[in-house]
Amino acid sequence: MSRKGQSITLSISERDKAQLETIARELGMLWGDRPNISKLVEAIARRQLLIASNSNWSSERIQALARSFQALTDTGQVEQAQIIANLLLERSEVSLPLRRDIERFLENLPPAWRLEIDRYLLRHQPFQLSYQDAAERIWNFTVRCGKITLHEKRQYLDCWCEEEGNSDIPELAHNWSLRLDRITDAAVIPVAGHWRSQLDRIEVEMHLLEGLAFAYQAKPEDTIVEWLADNQRIRRVVRQVTSSFWFLREVMQYAPDCVIVSPESMRDRLTAKLRTLCQLYDIETNS
Structure with missing residues (x-):
């Protein structure tokens, strides 16, 4: 005869239950394709999972991470900012105002094309950017060097492009500064060729x-x-x-x-x- 496991009743809210199910799914503790809270509790009881304090980080550490999160956000490094944002949300020491700011950030992540640009810049991969501005003009740029830069509290893609015509002096004719919040949608694809080490200067x-x-x-x-x-x-x-x-x-x-x-x-x-x-x-x- 098989021995039946002992049953216990957990008196928790629906939100806490959902959190436990999320943890169980992340750790691969499933019953079929559904998260299994019983396996999670059993793993804790057998010390296969260690429970640690979630309120022992110093205020200096939280502040340093918060500043890093803000700096990454300001410079357009969205994926890295997401990592720190999720790390901070896991901590009970995070203040309510900071938690709300982080949650708003995660709820309003940039569109897919913007994340794709961030990846190409990180890998030094040349790419083509095509978009339509508010005047319904189509713009096409072949970007071979670029970085996200803050100009007067707005994010721009400062980039070297094969295309000229930016109205700057001849020595800087290939440098463009594209205001990202004015692009509602764009097509971004990789292109062959080399990546330049810097803009013209x-x-x-x-x-x-x-x-x-x-x-x-x-x-x-x-x-x-x-x-x-x-x-x-x-x-x-x-x-x-x-x-x-x-x-x-x-x-x-x-x-x-x-x-x-x-x-x-x-x-x-x-x-x-x-x-x-x-x-x-x-x-x-x-x-």
Whole structure:
């Protein structure tokens, strides 16, 4: 005769029951194709599964993971952010506001095409991106270098593409900056060929004056930050620039304490903007 197992009754909510079934399914404890809570309890009793405290992480560890989650989200590394998000949700130490933020993130994950872009960027795989903008124009780009970048709190795909026509100076004609939240749907497919190590870039020299010279903090793109030998109140900065659009938007914030010295093409772009601004405010210029 076969011996019948002893039965016990668990008084738990439907939500807790669903959680136990999820754990059982994840661990392969099934009855047929259904999760088996009895097998899960039995494995715990036989110490095949160890029960550990879920409230012993320090606040510093939680904060470090929360900052990592936010940084990955801001830079578009969605799959890595998901891993940390799910890890945090498993912890009882996570505060209710943070838990809600994470749950909102997981409920509103980017579309499949965006995740596909993230994978190609991670693998350095060239790809073709096709989409239709709000004006119903079709855009096709063959991307051979790129990264997700934050510009003014919005995510952009900064990329080197075979296609020209971005209205930048000739040296940067292949660099594009595509605002991702304006793409509602897209087709993304891999293409053959090599992956470039970086975007096209030019070297720009600028001089910082007055308080900006003392307050300026070097950026990763800066190759030289020094005081002029013949004028200790002027700071010389040389930077690698991949987009005149974003560079000039930054410089315009600091006028008149920031002067572009070279190249001439970048000076000309800023001069044109300043002339347009003078015309709008009825300011007369000599030329």
